[in-house]
Amino acid sequence: METINGKKRIFYGWYIVAVCFLMMALIYAPMVSAKGLFVPAILKELKFATSAYLLTSTITSLVGVSVAALLGKLYSKKHARIVLFTCITGISVCFGMYSFAYTLTQFYIIAFFSGLFFGGATLMPVSILITAWFQKQRGLALGIAFVGSSVGAVLLSPIIGKLLVSVGWRHTYQYLAILMFCVLAPLVLIVIRQKPADKGLKPYGFGETVSSTKKSEAEWNASLKELKSLPLFWVFLFGASSIMLTGGVIVHIPSFLIKSGYQTADAALFVSIYSFVAIFGKIALGRVFDKLGARSGIIFGNGLFILSIVSLFFIKIRIMMYVMAIIYGFGTCIGTVTIPVLTARIFGPKNYGEIYGVVNTFAQLGGAFGATIIAIFLDKTGTYNASWIFVIALAAVMTIALLYSAAAGFKKIESKEKAENLNSTV
Template sequence: MKKNKIFYGWWIVAGAVVLTSTLVPGVVAMANKFLIPVTEEMGISRSAFTLSNTILQAMGIFLSPFVAKKITKGNLRNIQSIAIVIFTLAYASYGLAKSPIHLYMSSFVIGICYLFSTIIPISIVITNWFEKKRGLAMSIAMTGIGIGGAILSPLITFFLNTFGWRSSYMILAAIFLVIALPISLFVFKKKPEEMGLKPYGADDQLDIGQGNKKVFKTETVNLPTKSIFGKPFFVVLLIGMVLNGIINSGALGQFPPALEGLQGPAIAAGVMSIYSLVGIAGKLLVGWINDRWGVVVSSIFGCGTFGLAFVFMLFGDRLFAVYAMAIVFGLGIAIGSVSPPLVTSSIFGTEQYGEVYGYVSSAIQIGMSVGSLLVASMYDATGSYRIAWIMLLVLTACTLMSWIGAYYQSRKYCAGATVEKVVTEG
């Protein structure tokens, strides 16, 4: 009877979809939907507004290792629930801002709570719950970013046109709280052992035909966590994550205003909805490719399609180019959310993952904190995004090379430990 029940880990994945469809796009992909109305009313530059998002992302640079460690050892429900409540209150306070300083103060608080409530706990929990089909589970969890983006893009446009940007922030904060908080309180469980369960696939071992003995193999780095920091593969991995943060922040942060400037608000909203929807399939595809052919192939696919988006944006004054961009960007958008945990878990085992991913997340946040601001500053200086798109295309190629290099360099430190386990027949 038990085996016919849905494995609870899939409910964890469903809850993660809800979180990633609300809190994540609210501060990443959709943040700059507010750029034009806020800058026009306050009389500030685009880079001054974008600095608020830079501050938000920068919190992860120093705090991610602490957050990952705290979540790994602490009470997940209490930590995440409190973070979600404070997150939404601070998000609502954007609507009260009278100056950029107020925006920056709210972003400081949101940045801390974002770490405790979204990607870090989700990646740790899913890694704990899944040994088999981890790529699929992670990709499904991150499809929420695309689902939320597709819904929020026209919804925010409607709110802005109907209620203005101040009320829109407050309405969104209320929506986020009502939807996200119950997931943390009632759905998320940090480890399957808390429910008397095992990770999905934990019992799928290789029968070697020796009576009732079965074995399984692990192919991850076999080094103490403290000793990895000086290893070339880990340095290269972190460099790749920094670059990944830059290209994702630059694209997600500046595509909305760039599209609006090139094609107008209506077409921009439609294109954003398209790449958000295609992103759902893109994330699932990257996860499936990862499970079937490994992290190298999934990284090539993700970075390749992501890079093509910048090529098409160079011709963004033509309608066909922005729609082509929406397709390839949607297919590659998974490299910002799905690929980092998959690349990390392909190198490190479950025991080390939580602690190591804190440093990986810090590296991503370094890139996220400067990417959008860098692109906005280049626009302010030149009046065009052209040079920025070329730069991001080159950095996408460098991201791919770093990930592949780190993976292959790490193989020399892997111990394929064959672990025997006696299984009682019957």
């Protein structure tokens, strides 16, 4: 709430959050969280190898990497709303075009164009818009927006599962494409504004004092040029990339469940359960970062993610499907919450857009190969066991990398503050 002329009213930034929530629900959820539901049906009809088909994810991510810097610059200009509208229109068309694909080449071409628009319609604009509109409660605002992907998966997964059985995967793609465009395109043009000044406002919490801990973290405001010379930044980029690479498991879990004796409806139920849990998991992880600090947030999120993958070895015990879904519902939140929160927490908000553009590029690069690498293990060994071992090992290494980069970053801030205090007393 904000007070204007003695009257309280909802801060306009929360409307921005609401649209971002819907973008994550209607675009990110179908393309990432529920993507695995389409895989068995497509492979059954078209007889593709799993790794060959999932190369579409790699292509989309690699193209996204190549245009991330350009999109970051475009979103910093005056016409960010038009850029967002274009990306939403483009990704809606691409999603619908999948329904007309019959060959791998056709899937690859559509995946290429999807890569041009997907990042510009989901994580990047959400992070940049909310960072611009909020100084206070930024973590909460980001958490609410990112919860959209979980809510979308919870609501859409059972619907997608039923549509896949009743009308087939082609019509399902078409229905979702229409939903994306008809809901989001008008809202973007009507509601989205690039920054508070466009509405004659200041960022939420502008000018308010913050705790000494948060103040020191926010006052580094490192430049990208400065960070490129620091090892901690490159270690952080490795950690961010690994988060998205290991996140490729979500594409495979529905297929893994079906290979383990479950039905398509069970796979859809799994997606719904973990997505429902993630609604609370994203808020919980954000609160851990806010209240207990970066170290606790990293250990909490990454630890649960690793535990969820370990539980896959026991998935043939039916109760473990539910246990795994609950644990994974918390662990998967590192893919949306940890990277933007740590980027702002360690490096500061001043140059966030530029720095996050680089971080997002490396994260997408990791995501580009995650599903494909796991599929290669599957095709070579015939089982998912080697894939799960690889994911667990990499997740352990990325946890160490993120803990190091956070600790090194905060030491850098403390050293800078001590030097500034010393100079002020001279």
